[in-house]
Amino acid sequence: MKKRVIQFIGFLILRGCLYFVMAVLFLFLYDIIHKGGGAISLEFLTQAPRRGMTQGGIFPAIIGTFLVTMVTAICAIPLGMFAAIYLNEYARQSRITRVIRLSIRNLSGVPSIVYGLFGVILFVNILKFGTSILSAGLTLGLLTLPWTITASEEALKTVPNSYREGSLALGATKWQAIRTNVLPYAIPGMLTGAILGLARAAGETAPIMFTGAAFYLPFLPKSLTDQFMALPYHLYILATQHHEISLVRPLAYGTALVLIVFVLGMNMIATIIRYRLRKKKRG
Amino acid sequence: MIWLREGRGAESSNLAFRMTEAIRSKEGEEARPVGKSGFKAIRDKKKARPLRRRLKESAIHSFFFINGILAVIVLIGIFGFLLASAIPTFKEVPLKQFFISTKWDPTSPVKPEYGILSMIASTIIVTIGALVIAIPIGLGVAAYLSDVAHWRVREIVKPIVEILAGIPSVVVGFLGIVLFGPAIAKIFHLSNGLNAINGSVLLAIMALPTIISISEDSLNAVPQAHSEASLALGASRWQTLVRVKIPAALSGIIASFMLGMGRAIGETMTVLMATGNARSFPHGLLSSIRTMTANIAIELGEVPYYTTHYYALFAIGLVLFLMTFAVNMAADLILHRYQEREQ
């Protein structure tokens, strides 16, 4: 009997933990949607800011985030796929392979501001790209790389070994087997993982703060070497450094809402693709 | 001739069937072994160039290898560049003072100070605070999901946890300012709620998804046989969870704590926005503090290039890198001991 009581209380506590976490999340989302929704309007989404950001919209920030995410994608997705192909298809159990995997795990733990510092040294100063979409995109690309490598590797692992062996036994070279009978099945999974990584990158502020993001630019960026506005950085400034903080508070909420929709939207797309993939496999 | 009209790719069986029907009606006999004459030509052609093919495969292998070690190169690169940019600091600032002094005042016209102890303390306080909140709750949720929850609940909760993980840090920091700050100010009768507690709560929220998902994976990985043996002896599910499953999954659980800790240490925007950023040594959970990450973010924008101050910021970055590196390596070691034992 005592066992039952203890179990009941114990499980109740566990359930409480769960409710706490869900409550926090709902609280967050509710606050942002509620207060941010009020600021959202067509003008907000499609126009540039005016009057020192107290009026107007955040369109340049949306474009900027989109552009820098594209650069990140071009940098992180192919490199991630190639590294994953090496690890899963070519690498043997050796010291080098262990070192590579260790490095990947460590890279995923490096603080985002440290990536920002690295980006300043390498892309802004040494390679002389200056503060630009290119520098920021490449910095974010490095940040996302461990993620795309891991996700791509997971996708490759789901392809049964019998496909590889079957191909080899028919006289395919190793690369032929990979290209024709492994990659086609792995690529959808790789892309899903990549989109999730990009969603994370789109929300990062620290790596882009000093490599290219700016608070107020009168024109849209015309090339990769221009500075750009970005949603997360915009939110940061509106929330902490603007000279009329309380006045722009609603705009801050609106920016937060747009950013969340952008990020969670990408997450949802990736999840839907993954769900469809799983269904196709079963059927 | 049927096959001359085909579109791209002989995919459709109907088309393939018609093609082969045409051939069969032409032959009108049982199939002989596969057309040796046509195929032999290809076989001989291929035989003439195995060396070229081998070189190509070798080149492809090397290409992928280079991509593979890219991660190592980047890691070494980050460390190297940080080190190179940090070392000039110590021409001006004695190493001991850097780590032991609590005064950080690099812009003082009278006597610039470069002590990071206050920042280290701030980082530690807010991390510990975060872990105190996140570890019990995270483990609790993980245990609930793996042992108690109906599978439908799991299907709903897992995406929710992923959503929580997906909220950008700047948004969490923003909520710290507009939501938690005023609440904390009201509860503790302060003028504003930007302090260590605020940061701790927010960091806990950011570390929770990591702790939850890795702990849950570890608990799920405990072989059924263990739980079944315990239940067969008359233990309740709770007792089995606490006395058998959690100890069995302990390495993975602890690794999840360490990875959560690594996240908390390295967080920038959240603490930047919600902890107040006062430079003094923290004197309690309600004091305004400035972590290492926040400090870099605040000062890097305005510091003149290539001054001692500039290098000192990179030195802080180096310290951060080494701290998270150590934590990650420790988590790795623990996880590996776990995997070895399971075999």
Next chain:
Amino acid sequence: MENGKTKIETKNLDFYYGTTHALKNINMVCPEKKVTAIIGPSGCGKTTFIRTLNRMSDVVPGAKLSGDIFLDGESIISPQVDVVDLRRRVGMVFQKPNPFSKSIFNNIAYGLRINGLKDRQQIAEIVEQSLRHAALWDEVKDRLDENAFTLSGGQQQRLCIARALAVEPEVILFDEPCSAIDPIATAKIENLIHKLKEDYTVVIVTHNMQQAARVSDLTAFMMLGELIEFDTTTKIFTNPSNKLTEDYITGKFG
């Protein structure tokens, strides 16, 4: 043994992977256009052995091979050997049917395309003839573009046989081809093997002694990595020379 020309011969073949010594001093001869069966208890090395014949053994981590293997008198172990072409000449059907997740047509066309055949007419012709040769054509001719996984287990295995036949091998290796298949389909495949030996050299690994007796001309008995006895099937099953062979055949162990 007066069995005609030698197609495959192994001389003092030893195989290791990591620290495991899996094959010990195997000396065997597989004559042309005959069926050679390899039997033995679980773990005796028969699958490991057959995989050395098309060097699929290379895929195992830590694989090391010593001794020699000859195909038509030429060594297939030396570094100059084109392994890729070897695998086309020596085809393999695996234990568990492993069709690719493609259409039936494309499963077979795959082998042709990676070996450089592009002519669509030729491909279609060869696909049909392979399917006929594998006694599968009538069952699938109306649904060549359906995914291969819609076939039954026995049909999938015959598809894999057709796939192997399409690239025109000289030898076909069967690694316990019927262990995952129902008895009726097994009978069909055994008939097929009987027909195939008119044109191909067949080596078949099986844990089913009766199958070996039904299907093969020669039988090799292996145990713990060694070749215990190798002789005509009739002799092995009626009057084996080695006591171990006799014990295995009569069911004393295994």
